[in-house]
Amino acid sequence: MEKFTIHTSSPEETGALAEKLGQLLGAGDVLTLEGDLGAGKTTFSKGLAKGLGVTRVVNSPTFTIIKEYKGRLPFYHMDVYRLEDSDEDLGFEEYFAGEGVTVVEWAHFIEDHLPAERLQIEIRREDEDARVLHFYPKSERFITLCKELLA
Amino acid sequence: MEKDEIILAIETSCDETAVAIIKNGTEMLANIVASQIESHKRFGGVVPEVASRHHVEQVTVVIEEALVTAGLTMEEITAIAVTEGPGLVGALLIGVNAAKALAFAHDLPLVPVHHIAGHIYANRLVTEMHFPLLALVVSGGHTELVYMKEHGSFEVIGETRDDAAGEAYDKVARTLNMPYPGGPHIDRLAQAGQPSIKLPRAWLEPDSYDFSFSGLKSAVINTVHNAAQRGEELAPEDLAASFQASVVEVLVEKTARAARAYDVKQVLVAGGVAANQGLRSALEARFQNEEVPLVIPPLSLCTDNAAMIGAAGSIAYRKGTRADWALNGVPGLDLEAQ
Numbered sequence: 001m002e003k004f005t006i007h008t009s010s011p012e013e014t015g016a017l018a019e020k021l022g023q024l025l026g027a028g029d030v031l032t033l034e035g036d037l038g039a040g041k042t043t044f045s046k047g048l049a050k051g052l053g054v055t056r057v058v059n060s061p062t063f064t065i066i067k068e069y070k071g072r073l074p075f076y077h078m079d080v081y082r083l084e085d086s087d088e089d090l091g092f093e094e095y096f097a098g099e100g101v102t103v104v105e106w107a108h109f110i111e112d113h114l115p116a117e118r119l120q121i122e123i124r125r126e127d128e129d130a131r132v133l134h135f136y137p138k139s140e141r142f143i144t145l146c147k148e149l150l151a
Numbered sequence: 152m153e154k155d156e157i158i159l160a161i162e163t164s165c166d167e168t169a170v171a172i173i174k175n176g177t178e179m180l181a182n183i184v185a186s187q188i189e190s191h192k193r194f195g196g197v198v199p200e201v202a203s204r205h206h207v208e209q210v211t212v213v214i215e216e217a218l219v220t221a222g223l224t225m226e227e228i229t230a231i232a233v234t235e236g237p238g239l240v241g242a243l244l245i246g247v248n249a250a251k252a253l254a255f256a257h258d259l260p261l262v263p264v265h266h267i268a269g270h271i272y273a274n275r276l277v278t279e280m281h282f283p284l285l286a287l288v289v290s291g292g293h294t295e296l297v298y299m300k301e302h303g304s305f306e307v308i309g310e311t312r313d314d315a316a317g318e319a320y321d322k323v324a325r326t327l328n329m330p331y332p333g334g335p336h337i338d339r340l341a342q343a344g345q346p347s348i349k350l351p352r353a354w355l356e357p358d359s360y361d362f363s364f365s366g367l368k369s370a371v372i373n374t375v376h377n378a379a380q381r382g383e384e385l386a387p388e389d390l391a392a393s394f395q396a397s398v399v400e401v402l403v404e405k406t407a408r409a410a411r412a413y414d415v416k417q418v419l420v421a422g423g424v425a426a427n428q429g430l431r432s433a434l435e436a437r438f439q440n441e442e443v444p445l446v447i448p449p450l451s452l453c454t455d456n457a458a459m460i461g462a463a464g465s466i467a468y469r470k471g472t473r474a475d476w477a478l479n480g481v482p483g484l485d486l487e488a489q
Contacts, residue, residue, distance in 0.1 A: 037326060038369040038372040038373075043365075057312055057361075059310070059313050060313055060314045062314070062318050062322075063291050063292030063318060065482075066240075066483075068483055090240065
């Protein structure tokens with residue numbers, strides 16, 4: 001499996017990396033985000049939204065599970081933490097195959113619903129501000145995209 | 152004499168199946184809430200599927216109970232009000248469809264209500280509203296300062312940029328291995344502790360009424376983590392008290408500042424986190440020195456209920472707001488577009 005790794009030293013740097021990624025994304029792209037509480041999943045998602053041209057405040061979707069935003073492309077922000085142990089399908093297919101970009105936090109809780117072609121991202125805490133990000137591209141397109149992002 | 156306006160209101164946006172009957176906008180004839188918190192405890196959060204199933208099982212029973220409590224029949228109802236959003240889509244749909252069925256069967260007007268407008272209007276069941284006013288809305292999914300220049304007009308002047316206050320409570324509770332819902336546990340623990348641990352306050356830009364609780368959440372996690380690495384154990388009471396002190400200080404200070412800047416006649420508190428003792432007493436203490444009156448509804452009207460939907464629904468009904476049979480649950484419904 002292809003793997004790309006990058007280190008960031010601050011939330012700002014993590015956000016800037018995500019913003020750059022956001023600029024490269026296209027309709028129907030699905031990204032998954034894994035990482036502990038406080039790892040920076042929402043920080044990453046906010047950067048991504050900025051890169052997608054979303055101007056509204058992007059805040060945590062933990063409570064409502066899915067939040068939708070308008071940008072250069074529609075942006076679907078999901079936090080499926082609360083779907084642990086539940087088999088519910090909240091119409092994921094329509095989002096994944098839709099016109100927008102979907103980011104799924106805590107994606108392993110809906111493993112069975114995820115599309116095969118996706119960009120899997122893991123954020124690990126190194127110290128208070130520093131993070132290491134692992135990118136696992138699950139398609140040729142995402143491999144190219146990762147190379148472009150990290151070039 | 153004019154005929155009384157009797158609204159039957161349904162609220163199923165999250166984990167409470169609630170039905171209320173409200174007379175002339177302010178008088179509660181019935182206020183029934185069937186909570187699901189027990190069945191969600193083991194999941195550490197609201198599970199949408201479980202929530203929807205409970206709503207289906209309970210909604211007709213709760214409607215019946217509300218009518219019996221009020222001593223009324225459907226023939227005496229003026230209109231049906233229902234929460235359109237925001238909330239969990241599967242949960243909202245149950246209430247919306249129950250409301251549509253009732254309205255259709257009895258040929259009654261159907262009035263859609265925004266959940267947060269409902270929380271704010273819970274205050275009208277306690278005291279008359281005076282405009283312009285400022286509402287501090289703090290709940291599981293929301294932390295907002297809302298300016299209202301008149302009935303039915305909502306301007307969000309500040310909101311959270313990351314976690315809602317309630318979310319921050321639940322996430323910190325998860326870090327401290329406490330059961331769901333985390334808020335009441337932290338509140339209780341905090342009463343027994345000292346705010347002795349240094350945690351940040353997110354003031355953001357000097358002129359901003361926005362909130363941010365994500366940095367605080369990370370700081371709590373870092374503090375626990377660093378203490379564990381040093382082989383120390385922090386008193387959970389002190390950690391809870393310190394966390395709560397940070398949340399409360401920012402909420403209270405920004406509310407007081409906005410109330411002055413907007414020169415409001417009343418400050419209302421709304422939402423489930425308004426049940427928090429630490430927040431209530433800090434707000435009361437702070438507003439003792441302010442000229443503007445502070446209104447905090449009783450606990451039973453702070454958490455999700457349908458009486459508040461009936462109170463907001465009454466205003467919307469009088470303004471002529473109506474939904475047709477295409478009404479749907481809207482998980483991300485915008486308050487300002489109301």
